[in-house]
Amino acid sequence: MWFSKPIETVLTDLAVNPTQGLSDAEAKTRLNKYGPNKLTAKKKKSVIQLFLAQLNDWLIYVLFAAVVITLFMGEYIDSIIIVTVIILNAVLGVVQEVKAGNAIEALQKISSPKALVRRDGVVQEIDSEAVVPGDVLVLDTGRYVAADLRLLESANLQIEESALTGESVPSPKDASITMEAPNTPLGDRDNAAFMSTLVTAGRGMGVVVSTGMQTEVGKIATIIQTEEEGKTPLEVRLNHLGKTLGKFAIGICVLIFLVALLQGRDLAEMFLISVSLAVASIPEGLAAIVAIVLSIGVTSMSKRNAIIRRLPAVETLGSVNIICSDKTGTLTQNKMTVMKYFTLEGETTVKAGNLPTADATLLASAMVLCSDATYQNGEGTGDPTEIALLLLADDLGIDRAALAQRHKRLDEYAFDSDRKMMSTLVEADGRYRVYTKGAIDNLLKIATQVQENGVVIPLTEAHRQAFQEATQRMSEQALRTLGVAYKPTDKLLGASEMEQDLILLGLVGMMDPPRTTVKESVHQAKEAGITTVMITGDHKITAFAIARQLGIADQPGQVMTGQEIDELTDSEFSQRVSDFRIFARVSPEHKVRIVRALKAQGNIVSMTGDGVNDAPSLNTADIGVAMGITGTDVAKGASDMILTDDNFATIVSAIEQGRNIYNNIRKAVLFLLSCNLGEVVAMFITLMIGWEAPLIATQLLWINLLTDSLPAVALGMDPGDPDVMQEKPRDPKESFFTGIAGWRVMGGGLLIGVLTIFAFWFGYYEHGYSPFDKAVPTETLENARTLAFMTLVASQLFYALAMRHQTKSIFQLGLFSNRYLLGAILIGLGLQLIVIATPFMREAFNLTILDTQGWWMVLLLGLVPLLVNELGKIYLRARRKKERTARN
Known part of the structure; x- marks a missing residue:
C-alpha cells in the first residue's frame, strides 16, 4: 500500500516531480484515463418503477384476483374498494421511497468543490473533479481534502477525520514517517490524508494516490450501492x-x-x-x-x-435484539471536556460553580493564554482540545474576556509533533511571562521547579512520581492528559529559550464524555433482552473505558480490534462475534462485517451512527439509525430511522x-x-x-x-x-x-x-x-x-x-x-x-x-x-x- 512506501517510491510510481507537479497536458491525459474525481451515483428508479415495485407482492396478486372475481360477479362497488386499497398501499410505499434521500448524492455534496494544486510549477485553484492521481495538492487550514493523498510535507498539520474514523479529536499528521504494516488501520495512517476530511490546523502538501470511487469515501459509496436491501420480518410474514x-x-x-x-x-x-x-x-x-x-x-x-424513512422499519424495531452503536456522537457528546485536573494540592473533578484554589486558577488561566481557540455564544473555533480548555476556565469562574484584555501575546512557539508542546510569551502590567502546554512527560524533562499551594519550590523526584501517577490514573480512565507550566521573565525570549527552566503547574484529563441518558437506556435495553454493542474507530482503551461506564462491557476481554477481525475468516468471526461487546479501531468494512456476522447468527440488528464511515453498516443492518443533529447527510440517507435529538434513549423508546x-x-x-x-x-x-x-x-x-x-x-x-x-x-x-x-x-x-x-x-x-x-x-x-x-x-x-x-x-x-x-x-x-x-x-x-x-x-x-x-x-x-x- 502507498502509505507503507517511502515518499520517493510513491513519487516514482506516480511519475511526478513534487516541485513542478504535473503538466496540464499530462493532467488531461490522466483525467481521460481515470475519469473525474467524483463519486458516481446509482441510477435512480423512476416513480413508475417504484410504483410497480410496490405491486410485486403475493398479497397484492391475491387482491387483483379478488378484483377480477368481483367484477365477474357484477359487484362493482366491491371491486372499486379493492382497487382503491391496492393503489393506496402502493402510493404510500412510493411516497416513503421518494422521501428517502440518496446516500450517494449526499456523499457527492460533501466532496470538496475546489482544490489547490501545483501544475507546471505554479500553485492554482481548480475544481476538485479535475484532480487526478499524481497531482500535488497544497493543504491549508479550513480546506477540505479533495482526494486521497500520500503526504509529502507537514507542519503542525491536523486533519478532522471523525466522519471516516469515528475519532472526535483531529488526527496529527507527519509526512516523514512510513507505515510499516500494510494493513494499518485507516485512523493510524499518519502520513495520509483522505478525501472529504477537513484540515483544522497547520499546513501540508501531498501527492494524489486515489480519486473518485477509488478513495476511502468512494469505497464507502461502493459498499452502499452494492449492499442488497433485504425484506423486513413484517414484509416476509405478509x-x-x-x-x-x-x-x-x-x-x-x-x-x-x-x-x-x-x-x-x-x-x-x-x-x-x-x-x-x-x-x-x-x-x-x-x-x-x-x-x-x-x-x-x-x-x-x-x-x-424518531423519524421513520421506511414504513415496515417500524415493525422491525420491535424485533431488534442487538443495538450496534457508534461511540463518538452517539454514546458520547462528541465534545471534548476536561473531567479532572491535578496540581500538588490534589486531584479535583471539574464541577461548574466550584471555587478553585489559586494554583487551579493559574492552571486554567495558563491554558487559556496558551491557546489559539475561541468560544463565544455556544460556538467555538479551533482545536477541540483547546476549546475544552476554554470551557474549563468558564467552569472555574474565570473571566476569559478580562484575562485576554489584560494579557497581550507577544510571541509564540507553535506546536509540532516532535516537541509535543506549544508556548506563548505574554505581557501584562509591564511584566513578561511564558506559558507552555503539552505532553506531561516532555514538560517533566524541561521543568526545574513546581508550584505547590502558591509557592514555587524545586522539582524533586517525589514530585515527578506524583505527576506520573496522576497521569497513569487518568489514562486508566481513558482521559487524555495535557500538562501546563509557566515562568516569569524580564526580557523577550527566543523560541528555544521559552521552553527552559519552567515551573510546572499541573495537568488536566479530558475526554469525550458519555451522554447523560445513555447508561439508563442501556440498562433498559438489557432488561428487555436487547444487547448493546459498541463499534468505534477509537482506541481500544478509550472505547472500553466508556463502555464500562455505560454498562455495555465489564471485562477487557470483551474488546476486539479491527486488526484482530482481519485475522479471522468470515466463518470464524461469525462464530466468535457474540463473545464481544466492543469493536475498536475498526474501518467501514469492519463495521459491515460485524453487522453481517451478527445477522448470520439469526439476530435482528440495529446500527446507529452519524458519520460517513457509518453509512455502509447502517445500510447493511436490519434497522439503520442515524443521528439527526450531528449526523452527516450520508448517514441519514443510508438509514431507516433518524433521531432528531441524537439521543440513544430515543432508540429504546422507538423499540x-x-x-x-x-x-x-x-x-x-x-x-x-x-x-x-x-x-x-x-x-x-x-x-x-x-x-x-x-x-x-x-x-x-x-x-x-x-x-x-x-x-x-x-x-x-x-x-x-x-x-x-x-x-x-x-x-x-x-x-x-x-x-x-x-x-x-x-x-x-x-x-x-x-x-x-x-x-x-x-x-x-x-x-x-x-x-x-x-x-x-x-x-x-x-x-x-x-x-x-x-x-x-x-x-x-x-x-x-x-x-x-x-x-x-x-x-x-x-x-x-x-x-x-x-x-x-x-x-x-x-x-x-x-x-x-x-x-x-x-x-x-x-x-x-x-x-x-x-x-x-x-x-x-x-x-x-x-x-x-x-x-x-x-x-x-x-x-x-x-x-x-x-x-x-
Missing part, C-alpha cells in the same frame, strides 16, 4: 400470509363447487356463493390496515424524536413503540382471520350436511366489507401495552400464530361459525321447520338467513374487544381506552340496523325484520365469543401466576 390465503381461497372455491356438483345443487348459484366465500376468506383490507397502522406509528414516533405497533398489526391480522374463518366454517359445514347456504353472495361481501375495515383499523390503533418492554425480543422467524395466537384464530373462527349455524337453525325452528326440510317457505329461509347474518356480524364486532390482549381483560385494559374501537363497533351495528330497517336495502340483501325473540338471540349469541375469551384469559392469568410462583 408475503407468506398472502400466498397461503391465495391457495386457501382457491381451495375453498374448488371444494364447495365440487360438493355442490355432487349434491345436484344449482351450479350457477353455488358458483357465485363459492366465489363470494373465496373473496370473503381473503382479508383484502389487510394491506391498507397495515399501511394505516404503520403510518399512525410513524406519526407518533416523529413526535417522540418499545415498534413492539406495540407489531402487536397491533398482529391483533388486526388475527381478528380478520378469525372472522373470515367463522364465515368459511358456517358455509362449509351447512353445505356439507345438505342445508341451504346460510348466507348469500351479497351478504358475504357486505360482512367482509364491514368487518375487514373499521374494527381492524381500530385494533391497529390500540394504545401501547406498558408491559411490552418486560418481554424478550421476538424470534425473527416467529409467525403471527406463535404461542396461543394460532389457537385463538382456530377457536374464535370455529366458535363464530358454530354460533352462526345455530342462529341459522333457530331461524327455521322459530317457524316450525328444520333446515333438513325440503319444502320450506321463502319467509322462513329469509328469517334464518337474517338471524345468521346478524349473529355473524354481531359476534365478529364484539369479538374485536377480546382481541385487544391475549391475557388482560377488557376491564384491565380499560373499556373506554380505545374509543376508536368502540366507535367502530357502534358504526358497524348501526350500519346493520340501517340495512335491515331500510326496505330497498332489506330487499337487496334478501333479509326480513326479526321478531323480539330473534333480536334477543342475536344479542346473546353475539356476546358469546367475547365472554368465552374473557373466561379463557382468567385461566391464562392464573396459570402464569402459578408458573411465576413456582420459578421463585
Whole structure:
C-alpha cells in the first residue's frame, strides 16, 4: 500500500516531480484515463418503477384476483374498494421511497468543490473533479481534502477525520514517517490524508494516490450501492400470509363447487356463493390496515424524536435484539471536556460553580493564554482540545474576556509533533511571562521547579512520581492528559529559550464524555433482552473505558480490534462475534462485517451512527439509525430511522413503540382471520350436511366489507401495552400464530361459525321447520338467513374487544381506552340496523325484520365469543401466576 512506501517510491510510481507537479497536458491525459474525481451515483428508479415495485407482492396478486372475481360477479362497488386499497398501499410505499434521500448524492455534496494544486510549477485553484492521481495538492487550514493523498510535507498539520474514523479529536499528521504494516488501520495512517476530511490546523502538501470511487469515501459509496436491501420480518410474514390465503381461497372455491356438483345443487348459484366465500376468506383490507397502522406509528414516533424513512422499519424495531452503536456522537457528546485536573494540592473533578484554589486558577488561566481557540455564544473555533480548555476556565469562574484584555501575546512557539508542546510569551502590567502546554512527560524533562499551594519550590523526584501517577490514573480512565507550566521573565525570549527552566503547574484529563441518558437506556435495553454493542474507530482503551461506564462491557476481554477481525475468516468471526461487546479501531468494512456476522447468527440488528464511515453498516443492518443533529447527510440517507435529538434513549423508546405497533398489526391480522374463518366454517359445514347456504353472495361481501375495515383499523390503533418492554425480543422467524395466537384464530373462527349455524337453525325452528326440510317457505329461509347474518356480524364486532390482549381483560385494559374501537363497533351495528330497517336495502340483501325473540338471540349469541375469551384469559392469568410462583 502507498502509505507503507517511502515518499520517493510513491513519487516514482506516480511519475511526478513534487516541485513542478504535473503538466496540464499530462493532467488531461490522466483525467481521460481515470475519469473525474467524483463519486458516481446509482441510477435512480423512476416513480413508475417504484410504483410497480410496490405491486410485486403475493398479497397484492391475491387482491387483483379478488378484483377480477368481483367484477365477474357484477359487484362493482366491491371491486372499486379493492382497487382503491391496492393503489393506496402502493402510493404510500412510493411516497416513503421518494422521501428517502440518496446516500450517494449526499456523499457527492460533501466532496470538496475546489482544490489547490501545483501544475507546471505554479500553485492554482481548480475544481476538485479535475484532480487526478499524481497531482500535488497544497493543504491549508479550513480546506477540505479533495482526494486521497500520500503526504509529502507537514507542519503542525491536523486533519478532522471523525466522519471516516469515528475519532472526535483531529488526527496529527507527519509526512516523514512510513507505515510499516500494510494493513494499518485507516485512523493510524499518519502520513495520509483522505478525501472529504477537513484540515483544522497547520499546513501540508501531498501527492494524489486515489480519486473518485477509488478513495476511502468512494469505497464507502461502493459498499452502499452494492449492499442488497433485504425484506423486513413484517414484509416476509405478509408475503407468506398472502400466498397461503391465495391457495386457501382457491381451495375453498374448488371444494364447495365440487360438493355442490355432487349434491345436484344449482351450479350457477353455488358458483357465485363459492366465489363470494373465496373473496370473503381473503382479508383484502389487510394491506391498507397495515399501511394505516404503520403510518399512525410513524406519526407518533416523529413526535417522540424518531423519524421513520421506511414504513415496515417500524415493525422491525420491535424485533431488534442487538443495538450496534457508534461511540463518538452517539454514546458520547462528541465534545471534548476536561473531567479532572491535578496540581500538588490534589486531584479535583471539574464541577461548574466550584471555587478553585489559586494554583487551579493559574492552571486554567495558563491554558487559556496558551491557546489559539475561541468560544463565544455556544460556538467555538479551533482545536477541540483547546476549546475544552476554554470551557474549563468558564467552569472555574474565570473571566476569559478580562484575562485576554489584560494579557497581550507577544510571541509564540507553535506546536509540532516532535516537541509535543506549544508556548506563548505574554505581557501584562509591564511584566513578561511564558506559558507552555503539552505532553506531561516532555514538560517533566524541561521543568526545574513546581508550584505547590502558591509557592514555587524545586522539582524533586517525589514530585515527578506524583505527576506520573496522576497521569497513569487518568489514562486508566481513558482521559487524555495535557500538562501546563509557566515562568516569569524580564526580557523577550527566543523560541528555544521559552521552553527552559519552567515551573510546572499541573495537568488536566479530558475526554469525550458519555451522554447523560445513555447508561439508563442501556440498562433498559438489557432488561428487555436487547444487547448493546459498541463499534468505534477509537482506541481500544478509550472505547472500553466508556463502555464500562455505560454498562455495555465489564471485562477487557470483551474488546476486539479491527486488526484482530482481519485475522479471522468470515466463518470464524461469525462464530466468535457474540463473545464481544466492543469493536475498536475498526474501518467501514469492519463495521459491515460485524453487522453481517451478527445477522448470520439469526439476530435482528440495529446500527446507529452519524458519520460517513457509518453509512455502509447502517445500510447493511436490519434497522439503520442515524443521528439527526450531528449526523452527516450520508448517514441519514443510508438509514431507516433518524433521531432528531441524537439521543440513544430515543432508540429504546422507538423499540418499545415498534413492539406495540407489531402487536397491533398482529391483533388486526388475527381478528380478520378469525372472522373470515367463522364465515368459511358456517358455509362449509351447512353445505356439507345438505342445508341451504346460510348466507348469500351479497351478504358475504357486505360482512367482509364491514368487518375487514373499521374494527381492524381500530385494533391497529390500540394504545401501547406498558408491559411490552418486560418481554424478550421476538424470534425473527416467529409467525403471527406463535404461542396461543394460532389457537385463538382456530377457536374464535370455529366458535363464530358454530354460533352462526345455530342462529341459522333457530331461524327455521322459530317457524316450525328444520333446515333438513325440503319444502320450506321463502319467509322462513329469509328469517334464518337474517338471524345468521346478524349473529355473524354481531359476534365478529364484539369479538374485536377480546382481541385487544391475549391475557388482560377488557376491564384491565380499560373499556373506554380505545374509543376508536368502540366507535367502530357502534358504526358497524348501526350500519346493520340501517340495512335491515331500510326496505330497498332489506330487499337487496334478501333479509326480513326479526321478531323480539330473534333480536334477543342475536344479542346473546353475539356476546358469546367475547365472554368465552374473557373466561379463557382468567385461566391464562392464573396459570402464569402459578408458573411465576413456582420459578421463585
